[in-house]
Amino acid sequence: xxxxxxxxxxxxxxxxxxxxxxxxxxxxxxxxxxxxxxxxxxxxxxxxxxxxxxxxxxxxxxxxxxxxxxxxxxxxxxxxxxxxxxxxxxxxxxxxxxxxxxxxxxxxxxxxxxxxxxxxxxxxxxxxxxxxxxxxxxxxxxxxxxxxxxxxxxxxxxxxxxxxxxxxxxxxxxxxxxxxxxxxxxxxxxxxxxxxxxxxxxxxxxxxxxxxxxxxxxxxxxxxxxxxxxxxxxxxxxxxxxxxxxxxxxxxxxxxxxxxxxxxxxxxxx
Numbered sequence: 490x491x492x493x494x495x496x497x498x499x500x501x502x503x504x505x506x507x508x509x510x511x512x513x514x515x516x517x518x519x520x521x522x523x524x525x526x527x528x529x530x531x532x533x534x535x536x537x538x539x540x541x542x543x544x545x546x547x548x549x550x551x552x553x554x555x556x557x558x559x560x561x562x563x564x565x566x567x568x569x570x571x572x573x574x575x576x577x578x579x580x581x582x583x584x585x586x587x588x589x590x591x592x593x594x595x596x597x598x599x600x601x602x603x604x605x606x607x608x609x610x611x612x613x614x615x616x617x618x619x620x621x622x623x624x625x626x627x628x629x630x631x632x633x634x635x636x637x638x639x640x641x642x643x644x645x646x647x648x649x650x651x652x653x654x655x656x657x658x659x660x661x662x663x664x665x666x667x668x669x670x671x672x673x674x675x676x677x678x679x680x681x682x683x684x685x686x687x688x689x690x691x692x693x694x695x696x697x698x699x700x701x702x703x704x705x706x707x708x709x710x711x712x713x714x715x716x717x718x719x720x721x722x723x724x725x726x727x728x729x730x731x732x733x734x735x736x737x738x739x740x741x742x743x744x745x746x747x748x749x750x751x752x753x754x755x756x757x758x759x
Contacts, residue, residue, distance in 0.1 A: 519570055519664045521646060523590055525583045527575030532620060534569040541567055541665050543634050543647055545600040545677060547608035555616055561674050563667035571620060572660045580658035584631045584650035587660060591646055595638035601680045603631040610651060618649060623661055625651040636674060643667045678709040691755040699725055708736035722746035722754040729753055
């Protein structure tokens with residue numbers, strides 16, 4: 490089989506193989522993230538010891554400095570991969586596939602934004618990811634930060650997708666493995682609400698206990714939309730319900746589920 494035919498065959502797969510046509514020399518995929526079919530690596534970088542800061546909020550530049558609500562920071566090994574995506578699929582579609590793939594591996598979503606709520610695309614491209622190729626419309630970008638499950642709980646994966654003015658779409662992915670244990674990182678209420686509305690359910694990590702921090706966070710999440718009604722499932726579902734009611738979530742919005750699940754499962758009532 491000729492090289493051209495081999496490439497054509499590889500691009501027919503739903504999730505790409507480990508090697509694609511025209512990748513940057515010496516590049517490779519992240520071990521935790523399957524490649525989307527038809528994509529190619531246009532930028533690749535590895536750094537053995539680097540200080541890294543990942544925002545947990547929309548970014549803006551004020552008086553020459555970047556501003557955002559919260560951040561996750563550390564020093565460690567960083568691998569960066571930028572994919573140019575096939576014209577047959579949107580950046581949003583590929584971003585969703587990547588995020589879902591990581592969550593199926595029990596990675597915890599700690600921040601997720603889309604469109605103008607992320608802030609300036611130019612700042613994300615140039616100040617956060619130092620890759621001008623990722624600059625595009627502020628309406629056409631998405632960002633997610635995920636923490637991997639044990640035993641790799643001190644590793645983060647950042648995803649960023651963008652569609653440029655020339656209609657070319659890109660997915661940028663970074664895996665950061667910290668040299669020291671990362672602190673407790675709670676998601677933002679807006680992140681949990683976006684996940685709940687997008688997927689219809691929210692699964693809190695098994696290790697999450699009924700604590701005041703998590704109760705307050707979940708209450709703030711639910712109260713971002715006072716019309717949202719949910720079911721709560723899990724061994725401590727009743728205790729969670731009582732605690733949420735104390736945090737001024739209306740009792741009529743909270744029903745108990747008999748589903749036997751680990752941790753806490755929150756499902757939207759349609």
